Amino acid sequence: KLPTIYIITPTYRRPEQMPELIRFAQTLMNVPNIHWIVADDANTTNYDVVDYLTYSSIPHTYLLTPMPEKYKQLSIKPKGVANRNGGLMWVREHATSGVVYFADDDNTYDIRLFQEIRYTERVSMFPVGLVTKAGLSSPVLKNGKFHGWYDGWIAKRKFPVDMAGFAVSVQYLLKMQNAEMPYKAGYEEDGFLRSLKIEPEEIEFKADKCTKIYVWHTQTKKNGPSQRTILQSKYNGTNL
Ligand code: UDP
Ligand code: MN
Numbered sequence: 759k760l761p762t763i764y765i766i767t768p769t770y771r772r773p774e775q776m777p778e779l780i781r782f783a784q785t786l787m788n789v790p791n792i793h794w795i796v797a798d799d800a801n802t803t804n805y806d807v808v809d810y811l812t813y814s815s816i817p818h819t820y821l822l823t824p825m826p827e828k829y830k831q832l833s834i835k836p837k838g839v840a841n842r843n844g845g846l847m848w849v850r851e852h853a854t855s856g857v858v859y860f861a862d863d864d865n866t867y868d869i870r871l872f873q874e875i876r877y878t879e880r881v882s883m884f885p886v887g888l889v890t891k892a893g894l895s896s897p898v899l900k901n902g903k904f905h906g907w908y909d910g911w912i913a914k915r916k917f918p919v920d921m922a923g924f925a926v927s928v929q930y931l932l933k934m935q936n937a938e939m940p941y942k943a944g945y946e947e948d949g950f951l952r953s954l955k956i957e958p959e960e961i962e963f964k965a966d967k968c969t970k971i972y973v974w975h976t977q978t979k980k981n982g983p984s985q986r987t988i989l990q991s992k993y994n995g996t997n998l
Contacts, residue, residue, distance in 0.1 A: 760791040761876055762856035764928065766845030768823075768838030769807065769863045770799035773981045776806055778863040783814045789872045793856075794818040795848055797841035799825050819848060829941055836941040838862065838921075842950075843938050849928060859925045864978050871972035874964040875925035881956050884965035886920040887974040895920045895975075897961070897968050904958045915948040917958070922973045923947075924961075926954065 767782070769775060779796070786794060794816050798804055801824050811818045823844030829836055842860055849858055857878045861867065875882055885896035890910030895918070898906045909918040917924075924947070931937060931954075940949035965972055983991075983998050991998050 762853070763789070763792045763872055763876055763925075764795060764845075764849050764853060764856055764858045765792055765861050766795045766797060766842055766849075766858060767861050767863050768797050768799060768841030768845075771804060774978045775804075775863070776810065778978060779807060779810060782861070782863055782865075782867070783810065783816060785867050785869060786816050787814065788869050791876075792817065792872070793853075795821060795845040797821045797823040797845045799823060799838070799841055821845065821848060826941075832943070834943045836943045836946060839939050839941050839946055842946075846931070846938065850932065853928045854932075856928045857925050858928060858931055860921050862921060862975075864976060865922050866974040866976045868972040870970075871965075874972060878925045878927045878962060878964075880930040880960065880962070881924060881926050881951070881954060882962040882964050883919060883924045883968070884963065884973075885968050885971050886923040887971040889920045889975045894971070895923055897958075897963055899963055899967050902963075902967055904961065904963070911944075913944065915945065917948050917951040919947050919951070920975055921947055922975060924951065930954070 769779060786792060796807060796811060796818060798807065798821065800822055808820050811820060821844050823841040825840045857875055859875055874884060883897050885894060887894055889895035892910030895909040897904060898908050907918045912918045934954050937953040939946050942949055
């Protein structure tokens with residue numbers, strides 16, 4: 759039997775929320791043996807989300823994991839941290855084997871990614887497209903061995919990788935009882951990976967030795983005036 763992949767997805771209410779979740783759900787409908795943990799940055803249940811999860815038939819859990827008030831006031835927020843830590847808590851309580859993957863609701867996932875990460879022994883890593891102006895975040899291998907990192911923002915991080923660029927086995931996560939994600943914008947991945955007490959040389963590198971991109975850090979533009987809307991307002995003589 760295939761190991762279960764626990765996919766932890768932070769989400770929050772905005773006009774683009776349902777389309778993002780629907781798009782991701784269409785991808786996940788093509789992936790066997792998953793459990794989708796949708797962790798909502800909200801204080802009350804969003805029934806649009808819950809109803810869609812039910813409709814999708816994807817095995818799932820819906821969690822309310824609001825960002826603590828003190829972080830909401832910051833100009834640069836630790837987005838999705840309460841959600842991911844809530845998801846981790848759920849996994850620690852309910853799972854004994856399988857793999858955990860943090861999957862933001864707005865990224866683009868090739869289903870081959872899930873084949874790659876399913877057999878992670880401890881921590882696996884792989885390239886993520888469209889991260890920073892560099893266009894890519896990836897481990898660099900030389901003769902199949904860890905050589906360094908490629909990322910547009912190294913910033914003294916031990917693990918300069920994107921949230922979508924690694925997976926952790928449940929068994930290893932259970933062993934690392936204090937592993938969690940810090941409320942530190944920009945350093946969420948690094949803090950979490952450091953807490954896993956793993957060295958770069960011990961990482962399992964996937965996606966054809968990090969030569970293939972199976973996940974992209976796409977970002978949906980806030981619903982604003984499109985070119986068509988601008989033309990329409992000119993034609994109608996209305997304000998945008
Ligand atoms: N998110 C959240 N609360 C927020 C902002 C974002 O739960 O206030 C979630 C969002 O749905 C996504 C993840 O956190 O799954 C990362 O947010 P976003 O995609 O906006 O970050 P970016 O890709 O711009 O770094
Ligand atoms: Mn995003």
